[in-house]
Structures are given as C-alpha cells and as structure tokens.
C-alpha cells in the first residue's frame with residue numbers, strides 16, 4: 274500500500290512534521306510504502322479560477338502543484354497534516370486543496386470521475402489553544418476535499434495545547450496514537 278503524508282506546516286521539525294513522521298513510521302511498520310510531501314518546499318500558486326478547466330478538467334497552471342496531484346493519484350492512503358492557523362488549516366494546505374477545483378468541475382459538472390479508485394484518508398492537526406471549533410472548521414474543509422477526490426475519511430488526530438516547536442515530543446501518548454493511526458490506515 275502506498276501511503277502519502279502531506280505536511281502543510283512551514284515549520285520543519287515542528288509539531289505537525291514530527292506527528293506526520295510518526296504516522297508514516299507506523300505505516301511503514303505495517304508494510305506500507307511511505308512518502309512525505311512538504312507543501313512549503315513546493316512552488317505553486319493559488320487557484321486562479323481559469324475558465325479553461327471547465328473544458329479540460331485538468332489544472333492548466335504549470336507549477337509544482339502537479340507533483341502533489343500525481344502523488345495523490347498514485348496513493349492508496351493519504352494523511353493530510355496541518356497546524357491550525359487563524360482557526361483553520363494552514364494557507365499552504367488550503368492552496369493545495371483549492372487547486373483541486375479542476376477535479377471538482379470534472380466530477381460534478383462534466384461527470385468525469387478522474388479519481389475513480391477509492392482511497393483511505395486521515396487528517397492530523399495541532400494547535401496552541403483548546404478550541405474545538407477550530408479543529409471542526411479544519412475538518413470540514415478536509416472532508417470536503419477528500420470527498421472530491423474519493424478518499425474515505427477514516428482517521429483523525431487532533432492535538433490541542435501544543436505551541437512551541439517540537440512541543441509534541443513531550444507527549445509520548447500522542448506520538449503513540451500517531452504511530453498507531455499509521456498502522457491502522459495501512460491495514461487492509
């Protein structure tokens with residue numbers, strides 16, 4: 274099983290990055306082929322609402338976003354990991370998601386299901402505060418995204434009260450949960 278981790282945090286070695294690594298370690302232990310994409314390392318622009326995608330059903334902007342698109346297409350399971358920024362997912366994560374508007378149009382307007390093979394999905398997130406509504410906001414965006422690309426929302430891990438870089442290392446119980454999430458999502 275190909276398990277793709279998508280890191281939407283700009284802070285490498287930060288909480289999201291550490292948690293995602295732990296998920297992928299769990300997936301690898303279960304026999305999965307794992308890969309991690311760091312959105313902040315890629316050069317891609319936000320959706321431009323190009324008219325042409327209505328005809329083509331493929332994003333016509335030529336940038337690094339297509340690397341994510343290809344990897345998602347080849348994956349059997351996807352873990353999206355994002356910190357909470359201003360009450361929702363990070364800008365990097367949202368920009369990546371918005372570019373899938375071409376797939377949304379293909380699916381719902383042209384009736385072409387490009388992502389016709391179902392996949393499993395998980396969402397992990399960290400934030401400094403204890404606010405549940407922020408995780409709910411983020412989750413609703415991710416669930417909407419997963420529905421468009423035919424990913425079944427199977428797993429989630431939300432970690433409140435985590436602020437400084439690598440704070441998450443002080444919580445072995447959460448790291449264990451991340452590892453186990455990776456194992457579960459890789460099991461048939």
Ligand SMILES: Cc1cc2nc3c(=O)[nH]c(=O)nc-3n(C[C@H](O)[C@H](O)[C@H](O)COP(=O)(O)O)c2cc1C
Nearest residue numbers: 282284287288289356358359360400401402435436
């Ligand atoms: C731009 C920005 C916005 C943030 N907004 C929120 C927020 O709305 N609510 C919250 O609880 N934490 C917020 N935080 C704190 C981060 O969610 C927190 O520090 C998290 O652990 C960062 O994860 P990372 O190390 O993976 O980047 C914000 C941090 C930044 C940099």
